[in-house]
Amino acid sequence: MKKVFERPRSLRNVPTHYCAGCGHSLAHRLICEVIDELGIREDTIAVCPVGCAVIAYEYWDFDCSEAAHGRTPCVATGIKRVHPDKIVFSYQGDGDLAAIGTAEIIHTANRGENITVIFINNGVYGMTNGQMAPTTLIGQRTSTTPQGRDVLRDGYPLKITELLAQLPGSRYVERVSVDTPSNVIKAKAAIKKAFRNQIEKKGFSLVEVLSPCPTYWGLSPKDACLRISGEMVKDFPLGVIKDA
Numbered sequence: 001m002k003k004v005f006e007r008p009r010s011l012r013n014v015p016t017h018y019c020a021g022c023g024h025s026l027a028h029r030l031i032c033e034v035i036d037e038l039g040i041r042e043d044t045i046a047v048c049p050v051g052c053a054v055i056a057y058e059y060w061d062f063d064c065s066e067a068a069h070g071r072t073p074c075v076a077t078g079i080k081r082v083h084p085d086k087i088v089f090s091y092q093g094d095g096d097l098a099a100i101g102t103a104e105i106i107h108t109a110n111r112g113e114n115i116t117v118i119f120i121n122n123g124v125y126g127m128t129n130g131q132m133a134p135t136t137l138i139g140q141r142t143s144t145t146p147q148g149r150d151v152l153r154d155g156y157p158l159k160i161t162e163l164l165a166q167l168p169g170s171r172y173v174e175r176v177s178v179d180t181p182s183n184v185i186k187a188k189a190a191i192k193k194a195f196r197n198q199i200e201k202k203g204f205s206l207v208e209v210l211s212p213c214p215t216y217w218g219l220s221p222k223d224a225c226l227r228i229s230g231e232m233v234k235d236f237p238l239g240v241i242k243d244a
């Protein structure tokens with residue numbers, strides 16, 4: 001019988017703790033497929049974040065380090081500078097990257113560190129019960145904005161990825177989504193390009209992944225995916241933002 005589907009070598013055969021319909025598990029798998037296809041499993045070092053993906057190292061079968069809140073780009077920088085031959089990536093949610101670690105990601109991009117950043121934007125702080133994140137949409141209800149995000153009180157959704165693309169040190173910045181099969185395929189291609197850039201020593205690459213959080217959006221997994229294409233992409237349009 002012809003084999004049409006198998007688990008990537010880099011993905012451990014264990015159940016994850018993610019909620020039904022969560023985009024983290026899809027993103028994890030895509031990263032593993034890319035690492036397998038590039039043949040870099042033995043040379044890859046991941047830096048795991050705080051937030052829902054805090055124990056990503058339980059699911060990935062390659063070397064991983066943990067970092068404190070928002071500091072994964074700094075830990076990744078240190079590892080990469082000591083081991084320039086290794087492929088180093090940081091994995092962060094929007095609370096981690098765009099709030100707690102704003103300074104760290106800006107300076108890492110600005111220094112043009114030759115690392116890869118995978119940025120999971122689900123618009124909320126998932127792990128700590130769905131509080132507002134910088135990426136929360138205007139009017140979006142969260143546990144800390146029960147009436148909806150109000151611009152006068154809470155400011156605007158932060159397009160941190162566009163901001164990072166402005167910096168001369170950033171090389172490749174793309175926003176993708178995992179809401180539909182075709183977008184999943186595009187997301188994988190972007191992740192692969194970001195890893196390939198690092199292998200080719202091109203510098204700082206970041207892929208933002210719009211990711212459903214059915215639990216804290218209060219939606220079914222299907223409706224959470226529909227919310228991405230119906231609402232989220234208006235503020236966070238998909239596509240290449242910078243490819244220098």
Ligand SMILES: Cc1ncc(C[n+]2csc(CCOP(=O)(O)OP(=O)(O)O)c2C)c(N)n1
Pocket residue numbers: 050051052053069092093094095096097100120122124125126127128133
């Ligand atoms: C300095 C500091 N700020 C905040 C927290 C609480 N905290 C831990 S994980 C987390 C949520 C991170 O959310 P995000 O990065 O969006 O990832 P998600 O859980 O949504 O995947 C927060 C707020 C903390 N422990 N310390």
